[in-house]
Amino acid sequence: MxxxxxxxxxxxxxxxxxxxxxxxxxxxxxxxxxxxxxxxxxxxxxxxxxxxxxxxxxxxxxxxxxxxxxxxxxxxxxxxxxxxxxxxxxxxxxxxxxxxxxxxASERTYTYHLYAPDAAEVMARAALDALRGEHDFHNLTPDETGTVRTLDGSLTRDGDFFVIELRAGGFCRQLVRRVVGLITEVARGESSFPKVERVLDADPVEGPEGVAPAPAYPLVLTDVAYPGVEFDADSDARASAREIFGALRAERQTAARVAGTLRDGLS
Structure with a gap:
């Protein structure tokens, strides 16, 4: 194997x-x-x-x-x-x-790059802190079983972005994206902090009070830990992958600059 x-x-x-x-x-x-x-x-x-x-x-x-x-x-x-x-x-x-x-797998790590230039970092951190630890996340997943999880994570500001790292032994469906969605609501003032406590409560939170998943594309599975397993990097394969994804990064950075020029030209 x-x-x-x-x-x-x-x-x-x-x-x-x-x-x-x-x-x-x-x-x-x-x-x-x-x-x-x-x-x-x-x-x-x-x-x-x-x-x-x-x-x-x-x-x-x-x-x-x-x-x-x-x-x-x-x-x-x-x-x-x-x-x-x-x-x-x-x-x-x-x-x-x-x-x-x-x-x-003993732990999985996901990293979300949230564009949030005007969001309140102190409120984002407070929301994440409340969500850390063992909780029943039934209001943040469509799953009906296996919703009790132990969540850890961190948040850092990187220019216009919050880099949100979430770690757990395993994740329910959409849990990462809904956690980010809830942090976003609180950080942007769209929801008050008590909503975090309501979402973690035993009662169902549905309809307008529910939490929609954040968009998928800023999310990356960045690590999966296996105790006792040592992965050997293939130097040629890794170099090739870095070149390919580096070119993709340049392409998308260029597209962002073009979009900025279009925006600024309409001001």
Whole structure:
């Protein structure tokens, strides 16, 4: 068994998990393995396959982790030879046959880049502090079971952005984005701080009082921890991935400047 660290730009994909008739990151992985001749594409995944998590449509990752049975020659660089540029394997680790990429993860870390030039940092921090610790987050997820989680996190100001890092052993569906949505409401004065306490209460909070998920595209899965597993970075694969995502960064920074010129020209 081998585990791979996978980085991807999530914006072109309808999430990580494969779905019928739409492009997903998992489909890109399985198609690459099929073209490499190590897996016959069908309804079943590769032997022993599991992934660390199922990111939503538009969510990106640095440390998504997948594991399955593969031949020794399938290095990250070899994997990349059949992957699209938006999906890059960059590190790997040999693991035991009992390893499970979902269940053996001890902690997952997500980072959200919230554009908030006029938001109150002190209120954002207060909201995050109230949400940290063990709570029943049933009002911040569509899940009906498994909603008690222990959440940790941090918030830093970086220019016009809040960088919000959230950590937990596992996350309910949409929990990260709804936590960010609630922090945003409080920091921008759209909701008062007592709403945080109402959301954490046992009673359902629905309708206009509910919390919508923040947009998906500023969210990145930045780490998945596996005690005792050491990933070895493939220097060539990592360098290639940095070059590809660096070009993507330059493209989007240029697009932002063009949009700024359009805005300023209409003032």
């Amino acid at each position: 081998r585990a791979y660290r996978i980085a991807y730009d999530g914006r072109p994909y309808n999430g990580f998990q494969r779905q019928p008739d739409v492009a997903t990151v998992e489909d890109a992985l399985f198609d690459a393995l099929s073209r490499l001749g190590v897996y016959e594409r069908g309804d079943d995944p590769p032997e022993g396959y599991a992934a660390a998590g199922r990111t939503d449509a538009g969510v990106s990752a640095v440390a998504q982790t997948v594991a399955f049975d593969v031949p020794e020659w399938l290095t990250p660089a070899a994997f990349n030879s059949e992957l699209p540029a938006s999906v890059r394997a960059w590190a790997s680790a040999n693991v035991s046959e009992r390893f499970h990429a979902t269940h053996d």
